[in-house]
Amino acid sequence: MAPPPEPRSNQRIKFDQLFINNEFVNSVSGETYTSVNPSTEKLLAVLQQANEVDVDKAVKVARDAFEVGSPWRSLTDSARGLLLNKLADLIEENVNEIANLESLDNGKPFIQSYGQTLEAIKFVRYFAGCTDKIHGKTISSDGGVLVYTTKEPVGVVGIIIPWNYPIVLLSFKLSMALAAGCTVVVKPAEQTTLNALFLGHLIKEAGFPPGVVNILSCSGPAVGIALTHHKDVDKISFTGSTMVGKLVLEAAAKSNLKKVTLELGGKSPAVVFNDADLDLALKYISQSVFVTAGQTCFAPTRLYVQSGIYDKFVQKFIEIASKIKVGGPFEADVFQGPQIDSVFLERVLSYIEIGKKEGAKCVLGGKRHGSVGYFIEPTVFTEVTDDMTITKDEIFGPVEIIFKFDTLDEVIRRANNNKYGLAAGVFTENLNTAVQFSKAIQAGTVWVNQWANLSPQTPFSGHKMSGMGTELGIDSLDGLMNTKVTNIRLSSDE
Known part of the structure; x- marks a missing residue:
């Protein structure tokens, strides 16, 4: 290009x-x-x-x-x-x-x-x-x-x-x-x-x-x-x-x-297994959760990392997130812009405070960025539990929450324990793990070793509280059309 x-x-x-x-x-x-x-x-x-x-x-x-x-x-x-x-x-x-x-x-x-x-x-x-x-x-x-x-x-x-x-x-x-x-x-x-x-x-x-x-x-x-x-x-x-x-x-x-x-809405889970390509997972997840200031319905805002790589992954993720440049759209090298308005700025900041009060650990960010414009620092939470508000609700801001898990069955159960079902992703080098996760997860779209791959020909839809009907792909035109049946008698038995 x-x-x-x-x-x-x-x-x-x-x-x-x-x-x-x-x-x-x-x-x-x-x-x-x-x-x-x-x-x-x-x-x-x-x-x-x-x-x-x-x-x-x-x-x-x-x-x-x-x-x-x-x-x-x-x-x-x-x-x-x-x-x-x-x-x-x-x-x-x-x-x-x-x-x-x-x-x-x-x-x-x-x-x-x-x-x-x-x-x-x-x-x-x-x-x-x-x-x-x-x-x-x-x-x-x-x-x-x-x-x-x-x-x-x-x-x-x-x-x-x-x-x-x-x-x-x-x-x-x-x-x-x-x-x-x-x-x-x-x-x-x-x-x-x-x-x-x-x-x-x-x-x-x-x-x-x-x-x-x-x-x-x-x-x-x-x-x-x-x-x-x-x-x-x-x-x-x-x-x-x-x-x-x-x-x-x-x-x-x-x-x-x-x-x-x-x-x-969405509260999409991204799952990173011990055998994953860590650099690949870090790139996709960090970009997808902070792009458009976190205002993306299918952003990977619930990040599950397997226990064998958890500490290393979290450290690297924080390092990457801390280097994201926040600023106006016409400044050089800016990746994250503002929240859309003052209402959503205060909404996201209130969720961050709720997370802190409920016991989650804010290891990066958590505050407004600057005094002019609706900017929020890239924010990362760890020590989050499945019953916390920031786990269940769609925050719609530059906030990532990171969980530790041990087994495939466990992470499927926890990832599915949410009212939303828009998208999900899995990072692993094991094809069996990827297929099992994809079959079991309750989501309209599943990405394997990638995130946010959308194209005109690929259908997009949500499960559970994430929506109804399908957009994109030629079959989605059925939702904009009525089917008419015409019966023509060609001969008579009389």
Whole structure:
């Protein structure tokens, strides 16, 4: 990969209105809210505050765009793929600007934002290639009857995304829905809206018909509540906390039994056996737990190390974590940026204090980093027990907790003793150990001698309280489509 261009910390904000029916417009109420740079705590943008009236407008134009005979529904499958590929081209042409916006909005280091924008392009191109590969089946039937199935887009999809990986999550959720032939209303996180609005500009430039994609900025839950309760929204794709996911599911059931995909919280276990490649395990785990300031749903935040290497591993892990540079996104060699806002800063710090009070040993960090920006020191706990709050709850910050274990059966039991089941990982040179662990662990994804290997073609889902439904991979499009069965009588027995 060619080196990224120079970042621009003073980039001008071009789009700060709602995007409805291919136009940037003010909210009906005229109300606004402010977005703050998490690295500097300074004003970043003044954005339009959408409410349920704006949701009604956006859903109506999305419904109109979905009707049979509309310009969008009249496109061939291949033509939809061409539009998505055009969007991917435009993201690539604007990769530096998008990465800058991501770093300003989210606070993550520019090099990470740049890499994730390149990943977003891959997701869009993958689903562009899926548009003409959606097939039904012919079913054998007795009595001279031809039976076949077709896949049809479900309708209007509400997409609700969080603030930790804005461009990546938006790129694949949006391209999945469009590949299936749906129309969408997007509610980005209030803290990270700028890239979504910029993408609206690119969607119009790519040539998508009006109403196909609509983007609503909002501080607070009003838009999310209106979308999940709306009777003309046919599907909700939500990524966020388990608590809010339950509310989404409840609203979907009460409104119109809309389809729901939920990717929720995690407390993922990483297990390192005595025979593991320690340098490999240290690299993957340290990077994955502190990247994006620990604000990653599948971060390996429960680290189990076998007793034979425990002391050596913990010492090396602390050494690596102590050298992680914390700072603003445009500083040189920074790996860990800020928490997203003051609320999450205080939340993480409160969990750290709970850990100390319950008897866990804080061997590194544990405090706010600096006085400006929402930064927290990389933090490591040892002497943690399975019943502690920091063991059970998702902290969503740069906090690693390390346990000692003796046997495979023991670590499987302890790793499974959690309400979440998003991801897990095992580091070992023994294939039998890896396979046994992978079969027994309760998680949607298991990584062996690696972590966070995600690709457009690989399905991703959560077990237990980590969600329902599957995203990524061509089969995930089934969640955005209805199956229709057609029976044709070919002959008569009369």
